Amino acid sequence: MAVVGVLALQGSYNEHMAALRRIGVKGVEVRKPEQLLGVDSLIIPGGESTTMAKLANYHNLFPALREFVGGGKPVWGTCAGLIFLANKAVGIKSGGQELVGGLDCTVHRNFFGSQLQSFETELLVPKLAEKEGGNDTCRGVFIRAPAILEVGSDVEILADCPVPADRPSITVTSAEGAEEVYSKDRVIVAVRQGNILATAFHPELTSDSRWHRFFLDMDKESQTKAFAALSLCSSE
Numbered sequence: 001m002a003v004v005g006v007l008a009l010q011g012s013y014n015e016h017m018a019a020l021r022r023i024g025v026k027g028v029e030v031r032k033p034e035q036l037l038g039v040d041s042l043i044i045p046g047g048e049s050t051t052m053a054k055l056a057n058y059h060n061l062f063p064a065l066r067e068f069v070g071g072g073k074p075v076w077g078t079c080a081g082l083i084f085l086a087n088k089a090v091g092i093k094s095g096g097q098e099l100v101g102g103l104d105c106t107v108h109r110n111f112f113g114s115q116l117q118s119f120e121t122e123l124l125v126p127k128l129a130e131k132e133g134g135n136d137t138c139r140g141v142f143i144r145a146p147a148i149l150e151v152g153s154d155v156e157i158l159a160d161c162p163v164p165a166d167r168p169s170i171t172v173t174s175a176e177g178a179e180e181v182y183s184k185d186r187v188i189v190a191v192r193q194g195n196i197l198a199t200a201f202h203p204e205l206t207s208d209s210r211w212h213r214f215f216l217d218m219d220k221e222s223q224t225k226a227f228a229a230l231s232l233c234s235s236e
């Protein structure tokens, strides 16, 4: 059975471990680069991305994380984890922040505002129903949440949501390089790009296991591909 790693530096890693246990899957806490060698896929939890980046630097994890993502193993970032996986993050105060990257998108780190502007809402996610049948909505828990402003052509949008009226106004750079206030009335909050899944909200804080099962299916797909490649090599 696939072993799912959970980056356990900071944030909601215990909640992801519990969510995996609920569906009978073995989760392994990852804190050091060598521990990535023993897992088939990885969840990067929500939390505080600047602190997580500092801790990841301290443990010299960035090169190994980049290799893991680039190697095609399934990776799921929730909230701060999404920020980690983005190729570009904006809304970061002085000094910038190191990112793992791999996901072709621009994310705004605190798009929905501060802790006080945290909220829950119902999201329409047709892909969840496509996999399992039944309900095509899920509860989105947004805590100091980021949002995805732009995606590349290989990125599949799984969910978007209306922009709440009380969110602080946000300045973005247009394709022509001009600074303008973000004025769309919806924003992207869940995407998939090949082996990468990213959600701006926290499925691990709900009792709905469908996102974890969705990720495990990505894991199974990648194991089947690896097995097929191996059989091909050995038959040559």
Ligand code: GLN
Pocket (backbone or CB within 6 Å): 045, 046, 047, 048, 049, 050, 078, 079, 080, 081, 083, 109, 110, 143, 144, 145, 146
């Ligand atoms: N906006 C937060 C950050 O920068 C992420 C919040 C979360 O993971 N709940 O890291």
